[in-house]
Amino acid sequence: MTEYTSLEKIRLKKIEELRKEGVEPYPTRAERTHTSAQAIAAFETAEKAAPEGQPPVEVKATLTGRIRAARAMGKLTFAHIEDGDGRIQLFLRMNELGQERVDWFNKMLDIGDFIQASGVMFRTHTGEATLHVHDFKLLAKAVSPLPAAKDEVTESGETVRHAALEDPELRARQRYADLAVNPEVRETFRKRAGIIHALREFLDDHGFLEVETPILQPIYGGAAAKPFTTHHNQLKQDLFLRISFELYLKRLLVGNLERVYELGRDFRNEGVSFKHNPEFTQLEFYWAYADYLKVMELTEQMVSDACLKVTGGMKIIYQGRELDFTPPWRRLAMCDGILETSGIDIAKHPTAKSLFKAIAVKGKTPNPQATRGKLIDFLLSEFLEPTLVQPTFLYDYPRDISPLAKSKPGDPLTVERFEGYVAGFELCNAFTELNDPLDQEQRFIEMGRDYTDDEEEKHPMDEDYLRAMRYGMPPCGGFGMGVDRLAMLLTDKHSIREVLLFPHLRETEE
C-alpha cells in the first residue's frame, strides 16, 4: 500500500475535485503545433521579417509541456513549461481568460503537471519570447512533486541551480526524476545515442554487416570473466549469459560473411565500480583479410569520427585534461612502454620466476602464483596504464594472456594484439585473430591448465568453435570496445553510472 506524503495528499484531493468539476486529469488526446524551441524560432523569424517599427506577423502556437515554474500575480500569471526541446514562458491574463480561469490555473495546477496551452507569441517587457495564452488544458496531473531544481540566471549570465537533485543514488534509482529536472542529463543520453548511431553508420559505410548472435549461450567464451548462469526448464539445459560475442562472430567469417559487427549487451558476474557494470554495451567487429595494423587504422578513424559527430571536434576535455583524437594515434610497443615506465625489460625475463624477482626488486608485490603473462599485465596496470592519457595503441601482448590471438611471426611468446588506451583506461582490445584450429585447440588446453585453481575463470573448450575453424577461417582482424567507456569520455563523465540510464544498483527495501 502506497504511503502518501502530505504534499501528495493535497494533489490527490485536487484530482478528486477536478473529476467533480468534470475535468479529466488524464485526458487521452493532446495537440501540439510547435515545440518550445520551434515556437521561439518561428517568432524570431517573424520579428526579423517585420519592417522597421512594425509589429511582426502573428505567430499562433499550441504548446505542450511540464510546468516547471509558476509566478502568480493576482490577475496575471507567468509560468514556464518544459518540453523535450527546452523551456518557454507562458503569460496568462484575466483580460483573455477571465479571472476565474487564471485563478483555476493557479489553484488546480502544480509544478510537474503536463499541460497544453494555445495562444500567440509575444515579447515581454524584459524581452523574453513568451506565449500569450488564450486557452489551456491539463494533460496529466502529477501526484508526487518532482525533486525540483530551480535555476537562477545571474546578471553575469551564469546559471545557478538551487535545490538541485544531486544525490547520485536517488538520481540513478529514479532516473525518470533525474531526467525530468536535470536537462544536462537528457543531453548526456542524447550524446550517447549519437555515439552509437555514429559507430553504426561508420561500420555500415565500411561494408560491415550488422548481426545478432545469441545472448543465451551453452558455453561462454571470448573473454576471461565470470558469467551469469541460467536454466532452460523444458530443455533441462544450463545456459550462460554471454560475456563476449567473439566466438559467434568469428564463426560467421567461416561462413564467408567477410565483415560483421554486433553492438549489444555483455554480462559479467563481477565487481561493480566506476568503470564496471554487470551488463554493459560492447561493440565487436571482425574483418576478413585484415590484420591488427589495419584494425588500428580503422579504430582511430571510427572513434575520431564518432567524436567529431558528437562533440563537433577532435579535441575534448575529459576530467580537466585535453584529449586529442585526431588520427594517427600514438603507437607504443608494450615492452617499450613497460621498459620506459618501470625500468624492467620483459624480453630479458622469459620465465615467470625471473620476471617476478625483477618486479620484487622494484618494491611491488604481484601474486606469486601469477603466470608470466599475468605479471606483464600487472606491470602494465601498475606502471604504464596511468601514463596513457592521450589516445594510444599499446601493441604486442604476451601469448599466454591472449588465447584467441595469432602469434607474431618469429616471436612465439608474443601475439599480434593491441589495446587502445585513453585517459588511463582501456577503451578497446583487438588482435589478428588466431585462425589455426590446431594452435587454437592447444591454447584452450593451456588455458585449462593455467586456470585450474580458478574454475570459474577457466576457459571452457568450445568444440563447436574448433569444428567451425577446421572448415577454414580466413585470416582476419577482430576488435572489441566498451561503448559505455567511449560515452564516458565523450560526455566527460567520471562514472559509468552517469552514462547508463538504469545502472545496476543494490536492491532496496520498499
Next chain:
RNA sequence: GGCCGACUAGCUCAAUGGCAGAGCAGUUGCCUCUUAAGCAAUUGGUUCGGGGUUCAAGUCCCCGGUCGGUCACCA
C-alpha cells in the same frame, strides 16, 4: 570483500551532548510584465534501522542498511 566518509522536512542544507531549524516547495491571503518574483501568515520530522552509554543523544559507542570515495578483484 577491506578502509575512509555521508545519511536530518518533498528538495538543498544548518543545529558545543541541552527546546530539531533555514531557504525553496506546499497551504491561506494581497498583488496586471514576473522569472530562485515579492509581501504577510502558516503546515510539514520514526534525525536511515536496531541496541547501548547518559539526568539528557541528530550529536558519543556497538550492530545492521544504503550511497559515495578508495583499494582489492576484473585479459
